Amino acid sequence: MDDPSGGSANPQGSGLIRGAVLHLLNEQPIVADLFGYPAPADVTLVCTNVRGTTGKRPVWAAHTGSTFYFPWAQIRFLEIPSERIAPPPVPGDPGTAIALREPDESDLEIDEDFLRRVRDV
Numbered sequence: 001m002d003d004p005s006g007g008s009a010n011p012q013g014s015g016l017i018r019g020a021v022l023h024l025l026n027e028q029p030i031v032a033d034l035f036g037y038p039a040p041a042d043v044t045l046v047c048t049n050v051r052g053t054t055g056k057r058p059v060w061a062a063h064t065g066s067t068f069y070f071p072w073a074q075i076r077f078l079e080i081p082s083e084r085i086a087p088p089p090v091p092g093d094p095g096t097a098i099a100l101r102e103p104d105e106s107d108l109e110i111d112e113d114f115l116r117r118v119r120d121v
Contacts, residue, residue, distance in 0.1 A: 020047070021079040022070065029053055029079075032068070038078070044069040045078065 017034040022045070024030065032047035047068050050061050057064050 016048070017080060018049075019081055021053070021081075022047070023076040023079065024070070025074050025076055030058060031055075034080075038072075042072070044071050045075060 017036065019031060020034050021029050021031055031051050031053055033049040035046045035048070038045055047070070048065060050058060050064055050068055052058055061068075
């Protein structure tokens with residue numbers, strides 16, 4: 001189950017994952033802060049600070065700062081914006097920066113054998 005204290009389920013260490021978008025079944029998406037990344041064995045998603053995509057409090061939430069448990073059966077999918085995936089780099093600490101690999105020319109070449117197999121299908 002999720003650890004509301006931000007324990008082992010959160011690879012970022014302590015702190016919240018802010019601004020995740022929950023796409024619920026038969027509802028409009030909501031924005032929330034997660035207590036960590038969900039683990040494969042979790043049956044609920046634990047979050048706080050729920051709000052609509054416009055920033056307004058949902059009608060079903062008495063207090064947006066409460067802790068909410070959403071069962072995975074009621075969630076279509078979870079969207080975490082790319083700027084939320086890793087903590088911001090600390091200036092002067094090379095271990096926290098994430099380097100994106102530029103595509104090599106070999107990544108961009110067309111595999112003729114693969115294209116032949118696709119055409120044959």
